[in-house]
Amino acid sequence: MKPFTTLNAVAVPFDMANIDTDRIIPVRFLRKLRNDKAGYDPYLFHDMRFDADGREKPEFVLNQPAYRNAGILVAGANFGCGSSREGAVYALLDYGIRAVIAPSFGDIHYANELQNGMLPVTLPEEICRGLRQQLQAQPGATLAIDLPAQTVTDTLGDAHPFMIDPVYKERLLKGLDDIGLVMEQLPTIETFEQAYHAQRPWLA
Amino acid sequence: MPAPRTLFDKIWDSHVIFEKPDGDALLHIDRNFVHEGSFHAFGALAKDGRKVRMPSQTFAVADHYVPTVGRERGVDAAEDADARHMIRLLEENCRINGVAHFGIDDARQGIVHVIGPELGITQPGLTITCGDSHTSTHGALGAYAFGTGASQLKQILATQCLWLKRPKTLRVTVNGKLAPGVTGKDVVLAIIAKIGTAGATGHVIEFAGPVIRGLSIEGRLTVCNMAIEAGGRAGMIAPDDAVYEYLHGREYVPRGADWDTALAQWRLLPGDDGARFDREVSLDGAKLEPMVTWGTSPEEALPVSARVPEPKTLGDANQQAHATHALAYMDLKPGMLLTDIKIDRAFIGSCTNGRIEDLRAAAAVLKGRKAAIPAWVSPGSTTLKRQAESEGLDRIFLDAGVEWRASGCSSCAAMNGDTVPAGMRCASTSNRNFEGRQGKGARTHLMSPAMAAAAIVTGRVTDVRKLLAGE
Numbered sequence: 001m002k003p004f005t006t007l008n009a010v011a012v013p014f015d016m017a018n019i020d021t022d023r024i025i026p027v028r029f030l031r032k033l034r035n036d037k038a039g040y041d042p043y044l045f046h047d048m049r050f051d052a053d054g055r056e057k058p059e060f061v062l063n064q065p066a067y068r069n070a071g072i073l074v075a076g077a078n079f080g081c082g083s084s085r086e087g088a089v090y091a092l093l094d095y096g097i098r099a100v101i102a103p104s105f106g107d108i109h110y111a112n113e114l115q116n117g118m119l120p121v122t123l124p125e126e127i128c129r130g131l132r133q134q135l136q137a138q139p140g141a142t143l144a145i146d147l148p149a150q151t152v153t154d155t156l157g158d159a160h161p162f163m164i165d166p167v168y169k170e171r172l173l174k175g176l177d178d179i180g181l182v183m184e185q186l187p188t189i190e191t192f193e194q195a196y197h198a199q200r201p202w203l204a
Numbered sequence: 205m206p207a208p209r210t211l212f213d214k215i216w217d218s219h220v221i222f223e224k225p226d227g228d229a230l231l232h233i234d235r236n237f238v239h240e241g242s243f244h245a246f247g248a249l250a251k252d253g254r255k256v257r258m259p260s261q262t263f264a265v266a267d268h269y270v271p272t273v274g275r276e277r278g279v280d281a282a283e284d285a286d287a288r289h290m291i292r293l294l295e296e297n298c299r300i301n302g303v304a305h306f307g308i309d310d311a312r313q314g315i316v317h318v319i320g321p322e323l324g325i326t327q328p329g330l331t332i333t334c335g336d337s338h339t340s341t342h343g344a345l346g347a348y349a350f351g352t353g354a355s356q357l358k359q360i361l362a363t364q365c366l367w368l369k370r371p372k373t374l375r376v377t378v379n380g381k382l383a384p385g386v387t388g389k390d391v392v393l394a395i396i397a398k399i400g401t402a403g404a405t406g407h408v409i410e411f412a413g414p415v416i417r418g419l420s421i422e423g424r425l426t427v428c429n430m431a432i433e434a435g436g437r438a439g440m441i442a443p444d445d446a447v448y449e450y451l452h453g454r455e456y457v458p459r460g461a462d463w464d465t466a467l468a469q470w471r472l473l474p475g476d477d478g479a480r481f482d483r484e485v486s487l488d489g490a491k492l493e494p495m496v497t498w499g500t501s502p503e504e505a506l507p508v509s510a511r512v513p514e515p516k517t518l519g520d521a522n523q524q525a526h527a528t529h530a531l532a533y534m535d536l537k538p539g540m541l542l543t544d545i546k547i548d549r550a551f552i553g554s555c556t557n558g559r560i561e562d563l564r565a566a567a568a569v570l571k572g573r574k575a576a577i578p579a580w581v582s583p584g585s586t587t588l589k590r591q592a593e594s595e596g597l598d599r600i601f602l603d604a605g606v607e608w609r610a611s612g613c614s615s616c617a618a619m620n621g622d623t624v625p626a627g628m629r630c631a632s633t634s635n636r637n638f639e640g641r642q643g644k645g646a647r648t649h650l651m652s653p654a655m656a657a658a659a660i661v662t663g664r665v666t667d668v669r670k671l672l673a674g675e
Binding site: 028031196200 | 218221222224226227228230232234241244252254260269286287290330335336337350351352353354355356358359362363364365367369371401402405406432433435437458462465466469501522523525526529617618619636638639640641644
């Protein structure tokens with residue numbers, strides 16, 4: 001997994017709360033294979049981004065020239081609620097978004113971002129709103145995220161501290177793989193399972 | 205004396221393999237389910253040169269992409285080549301890894317969250333996972349069950365354990381007694397309307413109180429199914445005799461001496477007196493009415509007697525903005541009665557409301573009546589389909605002019621082609637009324653099976669209690 005340390009990127013303001021993962025990637029694209037040649041970027045926010053004929057909707061924020069190379073998304077509360085589909089993360093990541101800043105996230109989507117080396121940044125509602133207002137006033141402006149320092153620096157140079165669980169932080173900084181971390185503990189796991197199943201033989 | 209513990213605490217504690225000083229816990233997973241959509245996880249596993257570590261603990265079922273018509277033709281009934289490929293790919297991945305597979309032709313096939321309890325794979329006290337957010341359903345039998353994305357699913361397949369942070373706990377107590385015609389679906393929609401779709405984020409919800417205790421197993425499964433729509437990491441209900449009676453004799457449930465041992469362990473699971481929850485919420489069940497969603501979020505739900513709300517009267521700025529957008533998408537005007545909303549079609553089924561009690565409730569309304577709109581029923585499992593047919597429910601639906609289809613996720617996930625056309629308004633017993641969920645431009649109104657059946661008869665949102673009373 002690619003480590004995440006700092007990110008200085010164009011940020012796109014997304015003025016909506018409760019963005020569900022069905023919106024991030026409509027269900028009909030989840031059957032698509034994803035590999036080095038074919039990413040999930042064309043499907044990101046597909047039905048908000050394109051009309052029925054597949055033409056870009058000019059009013060949609062990602063279609064505005066200033067935001068085309070966005071690497072950060074600043075959204076409303078409860079971002080990524082709903083379906084567990086990891087395709088939502090693939091679509092964001094393949095488009096080039098490596099961090100989402102929001103007041104809160106759907107739990108499963110939050111975990112999915114972390115699993116793919118994306119950084120979900122939780123900041124209070126009023127700070128997120130302030131960031132979106134700055135980005136709307138200066139389309140194409142960048143934000144700077146510093147994971148070691150746990151700050152987001154806005155367009156005025158003000159740094160906003162954010163909280164992240166130290167476990168998640170370390171995994172992102174080092175790009176650690178969960179399975180590798182588990183396999184190191186295999187003898188402990190096997191001892192646990194033997195004792196656990198001895199008490200519940202019907203589950204073994 | 206050890207501190208009193210909740211149901212969740214007990215399950216969590218018995219599954220922690222070890223906990224690091226930083227609070228990260230490695231949790232043993234008892235049972236894991238996969239479906240056609242799990243191909244990303246299987247693919248990633250194969251790419252790493254790994255196989256499923258404990259194949260006997262994973263169960264596969266074809267549900268998301270299976271067609272609900274023409275099933276006598278098996279996988280060829282799927283018109284879409286991608287869907288056929290995914291149904292076959294699941295079978296292939298299971299064969300390679302030695303995983304039990306309930307394929308499209310299997311007599312036990314059905315929606316993963318219906319067949320888990322039905323086959324007794326789901327049991328009290330277990331940790332249960334699936335790459336699907338509605339895994340919360342299984343908590344109705346007293347399990348800790350939650351959905352994951354593909355990466356965590358891959359980790360479970362590879363190791364049978366998962367790194368987790370201990371979630372917080374929320375108890376939702378529903379007091380009083382439900383009025384006739386009010387169901388588990390109405391209870392859970394009322395809970396979501398009260399606490400919001402992010403109301404339980406980061407928490408495991410334990411549903412409690414006399415109303416919950418009085419629900420059938422089917423009703424409890426419906427309530428826990430939609431815990432995720434309140435943002436909950438999981439939903440659960442303390443197991444009781446109703447659960448043990450439900451499970452006894454099912455295919456994967458222990459027998460003989462093992463049953464006695466299991467039962468003795470299960471009886472220790474309900475929370476201790478005085479156990480503390482991080483948060484508490486309560487509701488008066490006696491005041492509840494049948495519920496209907498008017499917007500594009502499950503929290504945008506109201507009693508059937510209500511009017512479409514004026515956005516500016518709602519909660520905070522976020523909710524007001526969401527409601528304004530939702531009303532435009534749903535093509536509804538503030539102030540109109542919910543019962544004045546015309547309905548174009550209906551869907552009865554899904555992991556929320558596709559069980560026998562749901563089918564019986566819908567049939568009771570449709571018996572001797574005629575459908576005013578196109579509608580279909582997709583039973584939650586193939587086993588249930590046979591059961592319903594043995595009870596004559598299929599005849600009632602067919603005589604009313606409602607299609608009787610095969611089992612799958614159908615119009616809930618709308619992945620198999622069972623979509624609602626753009627602009628059409630669907631009365632649906634499923635769990636999500638998100639924009640485009642049932643098809644691009646489709647408009648969804650969530651409600652109970654009896655309420656959906658009433659809408660089928662009248663072609664508009666209808667209070668089923670009034671319909672049955674002849675008003």
